Amino acid sequence: MSAEPVAAPAGPLILAEDLWRTYVMGAEEIHALRGVSFAIQPNEYVAIMGPSGSGKSTLMNLIGCLDTPSKGDYVLRGKNVSKMNDDELAEVRNREIGFVFQTFNLLPRASALQNVELPLVYAGIPKEERVARAKRSLEMVDLAARMSHKPNELSGGQRQRVAIARALVMGPSILLADEPTGNLDTTTGNEIMGLFERLQREGNTIILVTHERDIAEHAHRIIFIRDGKIESDERR
Amino acid sequence: MPFSEAVRLALTSLRSSKLRSFLTVLGILIGVSSVIAVVAIIDGLDSYIASRVLELGSKSFSVQKMPDIITSANQWIEMQRRKDVTMDDVEAVRRGCDLCTEVGAMVATSRDVKYGRVRQNDVRIMGVSENFSRIGSIRDLIAGRQLIGEDVENARNSVVIGADLMDAFFGTMEPIGREITIDSRSFRVVGVAERKGSIFGESQDNFVWMPITLFRKYYGSRRSIVIQVEARSMNVFEEAQDQARVVMRVRRHLDYAEPDDFNIETGESILDLWKSATQGIYAATLLVTAISLVVGGVVVMNIMLVSVTERTAEIGVRKALGAKRRDILRQFLVEAVILAGFGGVLGVLGAMAFAAGLSSLLGGMMATEFVAPVRLWAVALAVAVSSAVGLVAGLYPASRAAALDPVAALRAE
Numbered sequence A: 001m002s003a004e005p006v007a008a009p010a011g012p013l014i015l016a017e018d019l020w021r022t023y024v025m026g027a028e029e030i031h032a033l034r035g036v037s038f039a040i041q042p043n044e045y046v047a048i049m050g051p052s053g054s055g056k057s058t059l060m061n062l063i064g065c066l067d068t069p070s071k072g073d074y075v076l077r078g079k080n081v082s083k084m085n086d087d088e089l090a091e092v093r094n095r096e097i098g099f100v101f102q103t104f105n106l107l108p109r110a111s112a113l114q115n116v117e118l119p120l121v122y123a124g125i126p127k128e129e130r131v132a133r134a135k136r137s138l139e140m141v142d143l144a145a146r147m148s149h150k151p152n153e154l155s156g157g158q159r160q161r162v163a164i165a166r167a168l169v170m171g172p173s174i175l176l177a178d179e180p181t182g183n184l185d186t187t188t189g190n191e192i193m194g195l196f197e198r199l200q201r202e203g204n205t206i207i208l209v210t211h212e213r214d215i216a217e218h219a220h221r222i223i224f225i226r227d228g229k230i231e232s233d234e235r236r
Numbered sequence B: 001m002p003f004s005e006a007v008r009l010a011l012t013s014l015r016s017s018k019l020r021s022f023l024t025v026l027g028i029l030i031g032v033s034s035v036i037a038v039v040a041i042i043d044g045l046d047s048y049i050a051s052r053v054l055e056l057g058s059k060s061f062s063v064q065k066m067p068d069i070i071t072s073a074n075q076w077i078e079m080q081r082r083k084d085v086t087m088d089d090v091e092a093v094r095r096g097c098d099l100c101t102e103v104g105a106m107v108a109t110s111r112d113v114k115y116g117r118v119r120q121n122d123v124r125i126m127g128v129s130e131n132f133s134r135i136g137s138i139r140d141l142i143a144g145r146q147l148i149g150e151d152v153e154n155a156r157n158s159v160v161i162g163a164d165l166m167d168a169f170f171g172t173m174e175p176i177g178r179e180i181t182i183d184s185r186s187f188r189v190v191g192v193a194e195r196k197g198s199i200f201g202e203s204q205d206n207f208v209w210m211p212i213t214l215f216r217k218y219y220g221s222r223r224s225i226v227i228q229v230e231a232r233s234m235n236v237f238e239e240a241q242d243q244a245r246v247v248m249r250v251r252r253h254l255d256y257a258e259p260d261d262f263n264i265e266t267g268e269s270i271l272d273l274w275k276s277a278t279q280g281i282y283a284a285t286l287l288v289t290a291i292s293l294v295v296g297g298v299v300v301m302n303i304m305l306v307s308v309t310e311r312t313a314e315i316g317v318r319k320a321l322g323a324k325r326r327d328i329l330r331q332f333l334v335e336a337v338i339l340a341g342f343g344g345v346l347g348v349l350g351a352m353a354f355a356a357g358l359s360s361l362l363g364g365m366m367a368t369e370f371v372a373p374v375r376l377w378a379v380a381l382a383v384a385v386s387s388a389v390g391l392v393a394g395l396y397p398a399s400r401a402a403a404l405d406p407v408a409a410l411r412a413e
């Protein structure tokens, strides 16, 4: 037996077991997810695909710890997240998840740098260190020169890169992107996909939600959802 | 999230909608400024009354252009039409009132006085006749000499100072013969008056007496004079007043049927009126304030609810990035408190402007200077109360924001 403490729990980064998510609307129950199970290893690049209304966003909310399953277990880095309260989830999101949204979701009145600082603010990191880390993160996406610009002074692609810098700044376990190219033209979209590929090579785990085949093709694994269930799970 | 971050955030957010923030705090602004202004006015009146009561001892009275307390705007306008009381009037009363032992004259204003680098603010500068210290409540000296006849006749540069100035300027040093500065003119101290303490919280020792002739030389001879009269005894107090009244009426050629166009004031007449007047004013102010603070609170709450709705998406983003309930709660609470506190500060500024305007307006028209001081405690209280209003008004909107579901909030836009 080794005397050393266990560094990271062995096993997958994400373990989803029989996830259900049921919305109750009056008398009606809508099962957005009906028993979804999968595992994702560190440094994987996974796309989640499916038609509209299939449950992609619902699944993405669970993976991102924005929501908890009605039934089933979601284990992230060995921790069962399913039964956590709001504030515990907030902390997990802060440390483990880097969100990239279709609509960028930058704060309009804050500069690029301030936007990237935001997760660090909620992690309680002092101002000086925050600025240094946010700058480094902006450098990673080649936007150091634009850090004092407000979002409306940036192009769509630049905004999404700021959002990616913000997602990366805490060094999360997962980069979680929901239709990250949905609001971008093809060229800019390809640029962003190139950036994702680079980030994956550098060791990040990426989960991408999209309904575009071309975009999903960039990933190394495609999970296909239909009617709240996994229809196929192909590695390439 | 640290508190300083929440403050910075709130300021940015309020700055980005200046007009709305301003309109939101209008109610609080009105409430706060009315309290401070009224406290300042009553304070000013208090000291004015106190000084009048003090000047008039038990068997002394004064003849002056206007009454000390004016109860209506019409009366005030009426008073403006009256003739000023002049030095000739003083002389006439002196000759015509044989029941009066002393007839003196007094004019006053308010100035800052300096000795070297030390400054004493709002000192009552009084131009007085030689017998002034013997009329009303007697003021003895603790050092030097009183003003004498030659001082007044020759407008000699000599002044008697109150104990407050003695404390501020000289401490244990010898005061006599030193030069103090008023409006960049030097005055030589010849005496220091004994301490009388304060009335209504107003010091009675913050003054400079100078010969009335000197005063009129520097501050103009067109101010209405207050005639100070000491009756021979309590028994003839009323008769002495009548004698003075007759002298004045004759000089002004008043008909039998016409009322006096001047006022005779005694200590008692002032105090009675004053006590009944202030109570009513305080009660009314309290009511106005309470109402405007409640209205202000409702408006702040309303605008915060709007703000939470408008910023639902932002709240969603913040929550996605790791903001906890208490972070969001704090963000909106701080914003509400700053908003309301800002109303309080604006109210203070408004009240200061108002009090200053009032002081200079009334100051020029009364026999003695009127100063409405803005009290530090009133300012602190106003800001504290308005911030508390913000806290209470912000609680509900902020807890609504904090309780938002992140998924639902992110979808809003």
Ligand SMILES: Nc1ncnc2c1ncn2[C@@H]1O[C@H](COP(=O)(O)OP(=O)(O)OP(=O)(O)O)[C@@H](O)[C@H]1O
Binding pocket: A023, A024, A025, A030, A031, A032, A050, A051, A052, A053, A054, A055, A056, A057, A058, A059, A211
């Ligand atoms: N808050 C909710 N309340 C009720 N039903 C919901 C809610 N959110 C999602 N649903 C339902 O759950 C199902 C899955 O929705 P979801 O948003 O996950 O689909 P999606 O795959 O992301 O679709 P799209 O590609 O259009 O974004 C849909 O039938 C939707 O109507």
Ligand SMILES: [Mg+2]
Binding pocket: A056, A057, A058
């Ligand atoms: Mg969706």
